[in-house]
Amino acid sequence: MAAAGFSRIALGVEYKGSRYRGWQRQASGVLTVQETLENALSKVADAPVSLLCAGRTDAGVHACGQVVHFDTQAVRSMKAWVMGANINLPHDVSVSWAREMPAHFHARFKAIARRYRYVIYNDQIRPAHLGEEITWNHRPLNVAHMAEAAAHLVGTHDFSAFRAGQCQAKSPVKQVHHLRVSQHGKMIVLDIRANAFLHHMVRNIAGVLMTIGAGEREPQWAREVLESRIRRTGGVTAHPFGLYLVQVEYRDEFELPQRYIGPHFLTGFDLPE
Template sequence: MDHLDIIETPLAELAPVGFKRIALGVEYKGSRYRGWQRQASGVLTVQQTLEEALAKVADSPVSLMCAGRTDAGVHACGQVVHFDTQAERSLKAWVMGANINLPHDVSVTWAQVMPAHFHARFKAIARRYRYVIYNDQIRPAHINEEITWNHRPLDVERMRAAAQSLVGTHDFSAFRAGQCQAKSPIKQIHHLRVSQHGKMIVLDIRANAFLHHMVRNIAGVLMTIGTGERPIEWAAEVLESRVRRTGGVTAHPYGLYLVQVEYRDEFPLPERFIGPHFLTGFSELGG
């Protein structure tokens, strides 16, 4: 299987001869950044910030590939990236060296040497996001850039019931952004859980892949149903319409976290808690 996988991997995706492929676990607070991807305009992005920090450790330019290109304002606590380098550094040096040179809102959590055919994006078999809603009449003064505040009371049972119609393999055209570049709108949602923890409501969604704004559009639909503004059946109606404008408003990016990326067993990676950090005490969220 490994040998076949190497043969089937396009040459452009392999680490060049003489280079090591290093994978990193990365977490960041996205509210200060215009998303993951480096932009020609020179605006602040996570990719540029991390590449510049790693270049100081490698003493040479570093180019990163990530598992999920998060949007402006979106956070991550389970992002996976890789880069190729000829620099000889210990794994601890990659982690600690990067973190010394990174701002307070980006951290490297682990480093690991990978096979030449590993690819953070194309070898991923599943991704998992959590969307965190703070449900109270008064907006919170703390963590207000790390949650989505909804002042209207939300009925979690209604949201939970509506969510079940989205689980499975479907055409999610009604939940994709107009600028989405994915080749196919058909994705498989493995689970979509809705849980409540005090004033926080957490949507936990795992799928083989996601469309642009898919989780935020799902969150918008479920919150609309949670307020009673729309019936539970509306989620299924939006899905079946395959038309984006039927799905209402795209939810705010601040509540969204990329929490986990999964790969086949041939690519074992270090395991950490499923974040974000302020939810790690809620054992009922599960792994």
């Protein structure tokens, strides 16, 4: 709950994670998204600002639908929070909206679903553009086999086999609402929505699906990995550059702004909302 005399402000945030060591501020002083955004907002508030986010992204991972909140005694218009933050932010972090929230809102604990997209550029030649915003795979990938494999992972399961060793989640059981695989020219997009995610869960799923798409394993292998509950069964963790946090969902009572589902370079594609 926000303390007496404080307002609770929620922000929509997007960022290119390539040069950051993830979302979370670190004691070592390395560059993080949290510290960068807190520094910008502190200038607007003329006082220190401390942020809490909906989902802590890893080093190199991007976001176009991150939600954060902070408590402040500063009185500013919502436009001032957005424009003031953006004036003080570097080119690869942007605030898209601001909204004053009830005191019981919490960016992380009130979220009811999160959604990621993992973007693969599938071509023999490495692309000169978007190099840090997509994952390049030179092997021809069978999208139909990837989609068949993805179906095994939809539903409520123990995702221990897709969980990083340093994951701090209390339970490996998560509910995947959908896991779609679609192709758009040379782009293959994995779109996954769940109630919550384990550390490296999406990247480990992407690694399994690309292995299957390359013909190294049959689609049934995705279920075998899942049922093993052993991380090493699933092979390598996919690269972070293709991963985007695209949406965080909350109950209607909070009336948060709804934007298109990113990333930006996919907005012209026929992707389901």
